[in-house]
Amino acid sequence: MAGNNNEDRVRIGVIGGSGIYEVDHLKTIDEIYYETPWGYPSSKITIAEDPCGFKIAFLSRHGKGHKYNPSEIPTRANLALLKNIGVEVIIAFSAVGSLREEIKPKDFVLPDQIIDRTKGIRPSTFFEDGLIAHVSFADPFNQILSELIYKHKNVLEEEGSTLHQNKTLVCMEGPAFSTKAESNLYRSWGCDIINMTAIPEAKLAKELEIAYQMVCMSTDYDCWKQGEEIVTVEMVVNNMTKNTANSKKLLEAILPDLRQSLSDGKFESNKGYMNHSFITSKEVANKEQVKKLEFVFPDILNRLGFSSDWF
Numbered sequence: 214m215a216g217n218n219n220e221d222r223v224r225i226g227v228i229g230g231s232g233i234y235e236v237d238h239l240k241t242i243d244e245i246y247y248e249t250p251w252g253y254p255s256s257k258i259t260i261a262e263d264p265c266g267f268k269i270a271f272l273s274r275h276g277k278g279h280k281y282n283p284s285e286i287p288t289r290a291n292l293a294l295l296k297n298i299g300v301e302v303i304i305a306f307s308a309v310g311s312l313r314e315e316i317k318p319k320d321f322v323l324p325d326q327i328i329d330r331t332k333g334i335r336p337s338t339f340f341e342d343g344l345i346a347h348v349s350f351a352d353p354f355n356q357i358l359s360e361l362i363y364k365h366k367n368v369l370e371e372e373g374s375t376l377h378q379n380k381t382l383v384c385m386e387g388p389a390f391s392t393k394a395e396s397n398l399y400r401s402w403g404c405d406i407i408n409m410t411a412i413p414e415a416k417l418a419k420e421l422e423i424a425y426q427m428v429c430m431s432t433d434y435d436c437w438k439q440g441e442e443i444v445t446v447e448m449v450v451n452n453m454t455k456n457t458a459n460s461k462k463l464l465e466a467i468l469p470d471l472r473q474s475l476s477d478g479k480f481e482s483n484k485g486y487m488n489h490s491f492i493t494s495k496e497v498a499n500k501e502q503v504k505k506l507e508f509v510f511p512d513i514l515n516r517l518g519f520s521s522d523w524f
């Protein structure tokens with residue numbers, strides 16, 4: 214079984230969103246499902262192997278069969294479990310609405326910015342209850358990962374889809390879609406695409422020092438565009454069914470490159486900032502919280518002198 218052991222570590226995580234509930238084109242070699250200090254994840258993690266024997270850890274964001282709405286997803290548990298088994302890089306697929314004429318349904322988008330329009334009801338930090346840290350969220354996605362994915366845009370072009378890069382994503386609460394006034398407001402703010410799941414996923418990945426990039430698949434023009442049908446689940450699912458094959462092709466093209474970049478240490482620059490992000494003093498830190506965080510930060514907490522030896 215995959216675990217914390219450096220030899221066995223599965224370093225790449227893939228999160229599937231609406232329409233992507235499994236990676237059936239890869240060989241399943243293991244399944245992982247255990248409780249984290251933040252509860253159970255949305256689905257078991259599938260460890261799958263590509264034809265070159267390279268492993269990824271796949272997790273379905275809404276659970277198999279799509280049973281969690283965006284506000285109910287146990288995102289802390291999802292990311293904590295991926296981190297606990299050794300994941301350092303996450304490619305997260307998401308179905309999005311397009312707020313721009315040029316981002317056509319079935320196009321792919323790599324956002325580089327987020328505007329958060331969720332309502333604060335989703336737990337969005339690991340640092341609370343007497344053990345506090347603050348991370349920079351200025352760049353919510355990982356640019357090295359984005360560039361690496363963008364290099365493979367020809368795979369999508371061959372299928373008639375364009376891959377757009379460096380766009381702004383607005384994340385709404387849902388589950389109902391936006392009003393026309395909201396959709397037009399987001400356009401006036403400079404937003405290019407809309408979904409319901411980037412927050413808190415991107416924020417929590419940042420707190421865990423995981424290099425994270427959403428790969429968005431446009432399924433509709435939301436409700437702003439005159440002459441176009443207003444978004445429905447049926448529309449999203451139909452376009453996602455067509456998009457799923459392309460997302461698997463893209464993933465296959467990326468994996469060897471990603472494996473090489475990890476071996477070359479290209480993501481090391483994404484690590485180390487948590488050493489300087491804690492602000493709570495050891496004297497007042499909540500020991501229960503320290504124990505919980507050891508699940509995801511065994512080394513850093515030790516180095517900073519927080520230890521569950523207190524117990």
Ligand SMILES: CSC[C@H]1O[C@H](OP(=O)(O)O)[C@H](O)[C@@H]1O
Pocket residue numbers: 229230231232274275283306307308309387408409410411446449
């Ligand atoms: C099924 S339509 C709305 C739903 O689809 C997207 O999900 P995901 O990001 O997991 O692909 C969107 O964010 C909403 O959750």
Ligand SMILES: Nc1ncnc2[nH]cnc12
Pocket residue numbers: 308309310311385390391407408409432433434435436444449
């Ligand atoms: N129009 C839309 N709004 C929010 N999330 C979406 N996911 C797919 N289409 C969407």
